[in-house]
Amino acid sequence: MAIDLSVVTFLIALMQGVFCKTWDVMLPQSIVGITESCVTVPCRFEVPNNEEANILLCSDGGIWKKGSLRGPVVFTAQSPYVNVMQGKIVGDLTKKNCTTIFNSLPKNYSDVYFFRLECLKLKYSFSNGVIINSRPELPPSLLTSVGQVSEGAQVRLQCSVPVPCSLLPPSITWLPQDISRQEQTQMQSVEDGRINMISTLTFIASADHHNRSISCSVSYPLTTGGSSRSSATTQRLNVLYAPRVTVATLSTSVPVPEGRVVTFTCWSDANPPVSHYTWYRTDSGKLTKMGEGELLILQVDQTDNETYLCEAQSQRGSQRSRPVSLEVNSTRGRCNSIAQASPYIICGVLLVLYILTVVVVVCKYQSISRRLKRIEVKEEHTNANLRTTSFASDYDQLQYPLSNTTPSPDVLIYENSVACKPPSEIF
Known part of the structure; x- marks a missing residue:
């Protein structure tokens, strides 16, 4: 009988847990968003049974606070134009869906955020918060490893990246690009409401793929235009x-x-x-x-x-x-060829020697001719100088000069006695 009572007690407690709802919110523990890009915060909540009717009147009563339960309000659905963080609650609060998209995540706004219901008859702040990290780029993508593959086998590589904002999904590019490969991209939800993008690359392995690197490059678009700096994860193939x-x-x-x-x-x-x-x-x-x-x-x-x-x-x-x-x-064949060619070689050598001899003789003849011509020219110049010389001057040069002194008896004087007398004595 005691066993029956314990079973009944357990069933009553179980039924109370099922039908007696309490205040609760389901949020991811943390979210990483790209600075100056939008970020999606998955959010769902539960209210007690006696508040079910009031939640139907709370279509725009969502509020987000920063830092703590009593922290500053950074977003309210009732006044979207005065919010510090612009965005929109895309979930239906009447269906207990508080999923929110913030349009642009500020640079220095990494913190914990809390959701609060503030309606006409329903006001409650949930104690569980979500950590939102603002970063200029996300961690590298996850790329599957394939190990060794045989030539001709099909290879499937998967690249998985988080999707911080469903409105601006990331861009995945496989490098190097090859038209023979097939690419397929899909979105996949995880347990806490976040979304991952998975790109699958399929191709047939060949010997040309061995030791080649395949990269999965990811970039995120920004709200203000452009995109974040791309990051890549590389896999080197080993093909047998x-x-x-x-x-x-x-x-x-x-x-x-x-x-x-x-x-x-x-x-x-x-x-x-x-x-x-x-x-x-x-x-x-x-x-x-x-x-x-x-x-x-x-x-x-x-x-x-x-x-x-x-x-x-x-x-x-x-x-x-x-x-x-x-x-x-063959070496013997080569010797016979040389022997056959010997007469021609000898004739050629003799012809060359004859030509060299003729050239040397001609050069010597030309050299002697030039020397004879130079001698003849010099002799002509000498004869011309002799013909222009005066005989009188030559005779004068041969006479001794007159002197008052008496010549020496040893010196013979050959003079014309008549020429030396005065004219009066001659006649």
Whole structure:
């Protein structure tokens, strides 16, 4: 019997909890809004049963206070033009919906806000408040991680960002842009009434996507125009693919002299990297294995005059390169060619020597001619000077000057005695 009474007591208490309503308000614990942009505050409330009739007469009795229950009124639905924070109660108060949109969130208005009902027969301030933070930009978006994906598989990336204001939703951009990708955006409500925007990017993974970064860039429009500074979250892709672009190269140009050492190199792009290289030679259409490893080194002879290719292998598959031709020249053939060309080489050398000899002789002849001409010119100038000289002056220069002194007996005087006498004595 005691057990039956306890069960009855529990059921009575449960029924009282269901049908006896109390004052209560449902608000998010905190909201982050963009400065100078609108912000939506989800809000719902409950009133006691005896106040249900009064709430039907309270269509414009909503008030928001800042800081505390007795703080200043920053918004009232009855006088929207004198509010410190312009906005509108978009919810229907008669249906207990007090959702409010503030048009522009001031810079220094981060605080706790309280909702109050103030109607003709209903006045009550709810003790639970909501913290509104005003920031120039929101935290980075949430981008899903995909890890390793195989080439050809479908990749789905999701970028999730909060929507502070339903009137001015954010803008999500995927970078780099690619027309082969599909984008889809939707709004999603969370438990406390807030809204998130989710953008889904879908594409087929290829080897070209490996190690490439995909970014989700988000910006928020402002009430005054323009938008906030964009923020981005980046995801680097890791795509698994088989060897591709396999290339075989030869270290020297062809033809190659017989006996020379040549090196073949094999390269391929793969993820995970290539684990094994194999070299083959084509012999009459058949492949002959020549070696393993990234390099193939040969000391060539006439039997190596064939085409070669390599095969790259990894955990994801394998690929062969295009053939590379090796042309080998015989050393004996080259000697025969030189012997055949020897007469022509000798004739050419002799012709060159003959031409050089003629050039040297001509140059010497021209040099001697120029020297002879210079000598002839000098002799002509000397003869001309001799012809213009006076004989009288030459004779005067040969005579001794007259002197009063008696000449020495040793000196012979050859003079004309008649010329030395006066004219009176001659006649």
